Amino acid sequence: MSYNINNNGYYGKFGGAYIPEMLYPNVEELRQNYINIMAEPDFQEEFQQLLKDYVGRPSPLYFAKRLSEKYTTKIYLKREDLNHTGAHKINNTIGQILMAKRLGKTRIIAETGAGQHGVATATVCALMGIKCVVYMGEVDIKRQAPNVARMKMLGATVVPATSGSKTLKDATNEAIRDWISNPTDTHYIIGSVVGPHPYPDMVARFQSVISEEIQKQLLKHENSSNPDYVIACVGGGSNAAGAFYHFLEDTNVKLIAAEAAGHGIDSGESAATSALGREGIIHGSKTLLMQTLDGQITEPYSISAGLDYPGVGPMHAHLYDSGRAEFISVTDADAMKAGLELCQLEGIIPAIESAHALAVFSKKQFKPNDVVVLCLSGRGDKDLDNYINYFNI
Amino acid sequence: MNRINKALQSDKKLLSIYFTAGYPELKNTITILEHLEQSGVDLVEIGLPFSDPLADGPTIQASSTQALKNGMTTEVLFEQLENIRKTVSIPLIIMGYFNPILQYGVEAFCKQCQAIGIDGLIIPDLPIDVYQNEYQAIFERYGLINVFLITPQTSEKRIRYIDSVSNGFIYMVSSAATTGKTSGFGDMQMAYFNRISALQLNTPQIVGFGIKDNATFKQATTYAKGAIIGSAFIKHLNEFGIEKIDTFIKTIRD
Numbered sequence: 001m002s003y004n005i006n007n008n009g010y011y012g013k014f015g016g017a018y019i020p021e022m023l024y025p026n027v028e029e030l031r032q033n034y035i036n037i038m039a040e041p042d043f044q045e046e047f048q049q050l051l052k053d054y055v056g057r058p059s060p061l062y063f064a065k066r067l068s069e070k071y072t073t074k075i076y077l078k079r080e081d082l083n084h085t086g087a088h089k090i091n092n093t094i095g096q097i098l099m100a101k102r103l104g105k106t107r108i109i110a111e112t113g114a115g116q117h118g119v120a121t122a123t124v125c126a127l128m129g130i131k132c133v134v135y136m137g138e139v140d141i142k143r144q145a146p147n148v149a150r151m152k153m154l155g156a157t158v159v160p161a162t163s164g165s166k167t168l169k170d171a172t173n174e175a176i177r178d179w180i181s182n183p184t185d186t187h188y189i190i191g192s193v194v195g196p197h198p199y200p201d202m203v204a205r206f207q208s209v210i211s212e213e214i215q216k217q218l219l220k221h222e223n224s225s226n227p228d229y230v231i232a233c234v235g236g237g238s239n240a241a242g243a244f245y246h247f248l249e250d251t252n253v254k255l256i257a258a259e260a261a262g263h264g265i266d267s268g269e270s271a272a273t274s275a276l277g278r279e280g281i282i283h284g285s286k287t288l289l290m291q292t293l294d295g296q297i298t299e300p301y302s303i304s305a306g307l308d309y310p311g312v313g314p315m316h317a318h319l320y321d322s323g324r325a326e327f328i329s330v331t332d333a334d335a336m337k338a339g340l341e342l343c344q345l346e347g348i349i350p351a352i353e354s355a356h357a358l359a360v361f362s363k364k365q366f367k368p369n370d371v372v373v374l375c376l377s378g379r380g381d382k383d384l385d386n387y388i389n390y391f392n393i
Numbered sequence: 394m395n396r397i398n399k400a401l402q403s404d405k406k407l408l409s410i411y412f413t414a415g416y417p418e419l420k421n422t423i424t425i426l427e428h429l430e431q432s433g434v435d436l437v438e439i440g441l442p443f444s445d446p447l448a449d450g451p452t453i454q455a456s457s458t459q460a461l462k463n464g465m466t467t468e469v470l471f472e473q474l475e476n477i478r479k480t481v482s483i484p485l486i487i488m489g490y491f492n493p494i495l496q497y498g499v500e501a502f503c504k505q506c507q508a509i510g511i512d513g514l515i516i517p518d519l520p521i522d523v524y525q526n527e528y529q530a531i532f533e534r535y536g537l538i539n540v541f542l543i544t545p546q547t548s549e550k551r552i553r554y555i556d557s558v559s560n561g562f563i564y565m566v567s568s569a570a571t572t573g574k575t576s577g578f579g580d581m582q583m584a585y586f587n588r589i590s591a592l593q594l595n596t597p598q599i600v601g602f603g604i605k606d607n608a609t610f611k612q613a614t615t616y617a618k619g620a621i622i623g624s625a626f627i628k629h630l631n632e633f634g635i636e637k638i639d640t641f642i643k644t645i646r647d
Contacts, residue, residue, distance in 0.1 A: 016523065180569065283447075291492070
């Protein structure tokens with residue numbers, strides 16, 4: 001069985017491009033060109049150069065000694081939190097802005113939830129001098145004022161999404177509607193491994209630098225390029241897709257996805273898509289999604305805005321469905337505790353998204369000799385208010 | 394013969410109306426359909442509301458949200474329509490996004506449509522290749538016409554492919570926009586209408602998006618077989634109520 005994408009744009013039975021005809025020319029143009037463009041030597045040269053000099057790659061693979069002692073196993077942290085703009089999101093936006101330029105696009109649109117992908121998109125647009133419009137739910141704009149300010153400082157226009165629940169799902173809808181209305185000059189930089197084919201595959205390829213580096217770095221640390229486990233948090237699933245990518249077909253490497261359970265899977269306030277979702281279609285992709293019996297998409301909840309999405313990328317739906325990856329539900333409380341623990345044991349303040357992955361250590365026992373790599377997808381600066389309120393600091 | 398094909402054979406330009414089922418009130422579906430037939434509408438698209446209507450502008454989004462709040466579901470719509478063929482004889486199409494239909498079961502959905510007397514479906518996010526590979530046989534088994542969209546950006550090659558798979562009419566989206574966003578037709582749209590007409594397709598075309606009054610209806614049907622009004626009708630419904638449907642339709646026709 002293959003765990004990567006097939007020639008028709010599906011991971012097993014998940015994926016595809018369930019889009020209105022209005023989007024077909026743009027999506028088809030991208031589908032026909034993305035692999036060739038990414039393979040061009042001058043594209044690779046520019047991409048690698050920017051990852052190195054602008055993003056600050058390779059990000060360190062850090063052996064977390066005190067955390068390892070606490071959980072009696074060998075824990076390495078892949079430090080995506082040290083990237084420029086503070087998370088893995090920039091790997092994808094660098095790749096996509098170069099793609100957009102080669103497709104001759106002069107205007108960029110993006111969706112954002114907490115604002116991390118919006119900031120990463122606004123950043124690369126400033127870098128390239130391209131006009132940038134970011135759609136953000138009206139509710140999220142109020143919750144994430146610093147990131148809204150950052151995007152504005154970087155020259156982006158932030159447009160509030162006022163439909164539906166006024167959060168990430170609705171911001172994505174508005175970005176898609178913008179693309180329908182601007183079919184020739186605009187490229188849509190989707191922030192995760194979601195959306196119609198070829199987006200999940202393209203974003204996974206841009207993020208795959210994470211596992212590529214893990215292999216090289218682990219070889220030096222452990223004399224083997226493959227760990228026993230890779231752990232990552234999954235909302236849409238882009239950091240997990242990048243961290244899993246080069247290990248997908250090697251089943252000796254076990255994959256663990258941490259999902260946001262909010263107040264608990266059965267609380268009605270959760271974003272644990274694998275546990276609560278059924279096969280369906282969201283944002284142009286057939287995948288697992290949280291929905292009513294009648295097929296209406298439901299509102300997710302998580303303390304982490306980055307995991308607050310009712311679907312999951314089709315790659316992850318397939319990893320779940322096939323049993324290739326183990327999905328572990330992590331509540332707000334578990335995640336906040338694990339986040340604070342990393343601060344105190346290692347001097348690293350993680351993003352609350354990444355804290356969900358860290359919480360896996362309190363839920364699953366690893367062997368003392370297991371080599372466990374955890375993708376620390378982002379830093380926690382953006383979450384300070386959340387930490388302060390939660391712990392009454 | 395399917396009612397849609399029969400209507401397409403008539404000499405006149407067809408007026409098609411879209412409305413969202415369950416809006417403004419849950420119980421309005423049948424009354425609206427009866428008023429539309431009595432006021433001389435040729436064809437109706439019954440919108441099955443969806444939480445995330447990607448191709449729709451604010452008016453239809455809002456009506457969908459309200460309809461869902463009112464309690465509209467696939468099941469409820471089918472119950473409401475059970476006896477519709479006793480009072481309404483014009484062609485009826487259900488227009489909805491794919492996920493609710495997928496959850497109901499595509500075959501079960503089609504079977505129910507046939508039992509009620511629905512003539513066709515418009516599912517904007519069901520791609521033509523998926524339809525051909527997985528669902529065409531089911532649609533045909535239950536005598537349903539499937540309507541595909543084309544836009545000003547659709548290539549001639551793809552238009553000819555869509556033409557070859559179509560068995561009713563082609564839904565010609567007037568401009569690059571979501572529903573309800575276009576204000577009047579300019580030279581670009583007229584040139585596009587003319588270009589499509591010159592392709593001499595086998596399938597008749599009906600224009601949608603941006604038709605709101607007599608002038609735009611006339612422009613849209615200069616070359617095409619008919620035109621569809623959605624957002625403008627819903628706005629009128631919202632402002633003047635069901636009793637004034639007849640007035641709205643008359644202004645379009647005159």
